Amino acid sequence: GAPPLGKPFPRPALFLGGGASDYLTATDQPTIRQHFPQAEFVTLPGVGHWLHAQSPAAVLDLLTEFFTR
Secondary structure (H helix, E strand, O other), X not given: OOOOOOOOOOOOEXXXXXXXXXXXXXXXXXXXXXXXXXXXXXXXXXOOOOHHHHOHHHHHHHHXXXXXX
16 A cells, blocks of 8 residues: 655656566556656566566666666
8 A cells, every 4th residue: 555645756756667567557656646746657578576686787777767867
């Protein structure tokens, strides 16, 4: 479940999910957007819950691109 809604985070936020994981789903996005209105969602196809271990190069590329904008 989501924590109680406080003041929304006013800046961009990146949410990464694995296509082979049910941990972060499309049904979670509306609740996440309540807390992070500028949320961006990226799903890595064929990757499970441990994105950083299963696809470290892709995760690093996504994070680098996000933080250098």
